[in-house]
Amino acid sequence: MSSEQITLTFPDGAKKEFPKNSTGLEVAESISKGLARNALSITLGNVIMDLDQPIDRDGKISINTWDTEDGQYTFWHSSAHLLAEAIQELYPDAKFGIGPPIENGFYYDIDFGDQSIGKDHLEKIENKMIELARNKSEFKRRVVTKEEALAHYRKIGNEYKVDLIKDLDDSVITFYEQGSFTDLCRGPHIPDTSGIKAVKLTKLAGAYWRGDVNSKQLTRIYGISFPKQKMLEEYLVQVEEAQKRDHKKLGKELGIYMMDAMVGPGLPLWLPNGTVLRRTLESFLREEQVRRGYQEVITPHIANLELYKTSGHYPYYKDSQFNPMEVDDDEYMLKPMNCPHHHRIYSNNLKSYRDLPVRLAEFGTVYRYEQSGELNGMSRVRGFTQDDAHIYCTHDQLKDEIKAVIDLTQFVFKTFGMPVDIRLSFRDDNNEKYGGDLEYWERAQQEINEVADEMNLEYKIVEGEASFYGPKIDFIIRDAIGRKWQLGTVQVDYVMPERFDLTYVGSDNEKHRPVIIHRAPFGSMERFVSILIEHFAGDFPVWLAPTQCKILSISEDYNSYAEKCADKLRDHNIRVSVDGRSEQIGAKIRDAEKSKTPYMLIVGEKEVSDESVSVRRHKKGDIGTFSFTDFLNTITEEVDQLKLPENSE
């Protein structure tokens, strides 16, 4: 009666008392039977727990169902164990590594010994998983001592788990057991396997143990699971939709770029449509930069190796650069970055503090030897163009310059309707990864942090993500279907000014070191275009579309009117083409729709007689007849204002 009570606070703020050591399930039951039935785990404070674990303290509690991130995490974590159980049944000699839940599902790393696992095996494993799930095996939690845990895995000869246990601190080590499978695991898990109704093993990969290239490569099996078959089907449809946006597919269909084995892997060729797209993006940024006080420069594609030895890039990135070539008695290299060239331009003449900040911009093409397995369409290539710029400024100007650069970057992504998350990438304790004095680093990191706060930015700090010469501000954008991409970066650099002996004469008539800001909002034009294609699913805003308008004549009799309209549009810099083929209008419309041309103008007898055009909008259909002049005004306004398509964010 007088047993101790604990107070739990629910997500809606309600507080309720429960007897100490009540379980999550009991708490859920006290709210509703339905909730108890759907509950997968609970989150107490920031710890996720099993439903049957006793709750021994006050705290914020939430009951995790499938509809919550923590619930799905629990569900997929348990699914990983189910995968392992199935594999243990089918391949008794398999040794298990780690099997965590991930953003979309789960994976398990497994040592299959000499056996190679192919796609054919996956179906067998899937079926076994479903069979085992139906056994309704409970996930049983068991606390063990470190010695017990080690003894268990030494006995069954699993060196991976032994390796893991050795690194655990001595607090609480737990095993989870379901059916015939026992696993070292922190938990939590769903009550039993019967909730897992649908399973799909999606990918097969080699994965190095603990991510170390020198360790053994295990077989990683990726999968996803759901509490209902229908959810799996919906998920597969979603995956299919995402594949329809794939820039490799659309890039080919829309004539954006091509790859050619004779040219070489990772070296994209920009086709005419892609070139229009890219040049339009470049002009957009170039004009914005001119407005913001940048000066454009052009530098060559190769340089003497000495340049990169001076910058310090050469030893750091030797393996990911094309081999140097011998020229006369010197060694030259394809340029892997633009910065050193710009530093030399800065040094071309003596700078006064009155000259600063100097902002040098270049759409600079660089070449990096990416590993063959890493190449991917346009998003990972060996030759690409950065929208690079370097800002040389005084310490006093630094914060304002960072602000201006952040402002530019935010402006750019807003133009494409892409929400941005900001990450401050700082160094960690691994001194070997970084160059320059620790003192400079700390200063730069502090300044970045101050700027972010002064601008009221929402950000998170991630240690260990800095570049070798300085901390970064990374912009992580989300595309139209919610995927995240790391794009623009802003980097503060105190190292290169030293290495290149960059100076300016201050008001005190003494020489001082400038600070450098490296920045690239798009990052790489190739990668950005690949992301844009997928973001817009190829349905570009009018200002970006390679062909903005197609004029379709009802019959050849109206071709001359079509041409006349086209000429007038061209006079206003609209990219227009005429389809005057001897085809039926339905066929012309179909072709224009398939090419994702934003505006189609249908012209026939009516339009010729009253100087009008019948306007059709891509994906929307017929939007009515307008006078030619009205249409001209509409489209030019849409281009000038860089309007986004209505269906995008």
Added chain:
RNA sequence: GCCAGUGUAGCUCAGGGGUAGAGCAGCGGUUUUGUAAACCGCCGGUCGUCGGUUCAAAUCCGGCCACUGGCUCCA
């Protein structure tokens, strides 16, 4: 680079030991058309590449190349 896959006409794909097939595209005709595919005909491939097995290889086996999904890496 490593693991698992894929490679047949410009594109999408079928065929699966007895020397290739469709649709679309292209080209030539006919048609002159009102909001997502008119009709007829023609052209088009040493089946990624090199080698092996075989009387015979697009098909089976192996090396290489390219591509895809991961791992590692990413100035």
